[in-house]
Amino acid sequence: MTVGVRKRKKITEAQYLKMERASETKNEFRGGEIYAMTGASERHNLIAISTLASLYGQLRGRPCRVYPSDMRVKVAATGLYTYPDISVVCGPVEVADENRDTLLNPVLLIEILSKTTAGYDRGEKFEQYRKLPSLAEYLLISQIKCLIEHYLRQPDGKWLLSEYDALSDVVELPSIGCRLALADVYEQVAVVKEDGPAWNLSSAQETP
DSSP states (O other): OEEEEEOSSOOOHHHHHHHHHHOSSOEEEETTEEEEEEOOOHHHHHHHHHHHHHHHHHHTTSSEEEEOTTSEEEETTTTEEEOOSEEEEESSOOBSSTTOOEESOOSEEEEEEOTTTHHHHHTHHHHHHTTOTTOOEEEEEESSSSOEEEEEEOTTSOEEEEEEOSTTOEEEETTTTEEEEHHHHTTTOEEEOTTSSEEETTTTEEOO
């Protein structure tokens, strides 16, 4: 999802939740301000569905739950409320209140990058996500080229970045015991090669 411009003057957390639960659209809340979240592109949706399906299949029968972008996440330490593209919780699910629509303890968060959100997702948003004690892994998936950036929290609290940019690559996700193949993530998606024409990832053939 793309985060747009601020919608109104500063409000309280309680006011945001009241409005958000009555709203037909999704809005991010940070620093006392609301930011509208716009719709996603076709590529974004295809990547999200393929990634969600892969994780769901691997997590079936296990004490983990995978959620799409309709599930809100709160970073208690900063007051951020947002909608990650994919969230995974393992073990007991912690929620903000009886409405059970806001997660507090995701172990894995995934964002699908766009030109307008890439800087925010890598920067300020990840800075706030890192305040989640439960978070062990963070994935950034490009929808323009074949690239996944994988951040893994180390025992000393630092984050290790690994990049995957080939269809034959497989990302290991130790926090949830899953593997994510780039060929599955980018199935039916055409992205741009750095030095040539578009690459149809579903058939691994160049397109004119």
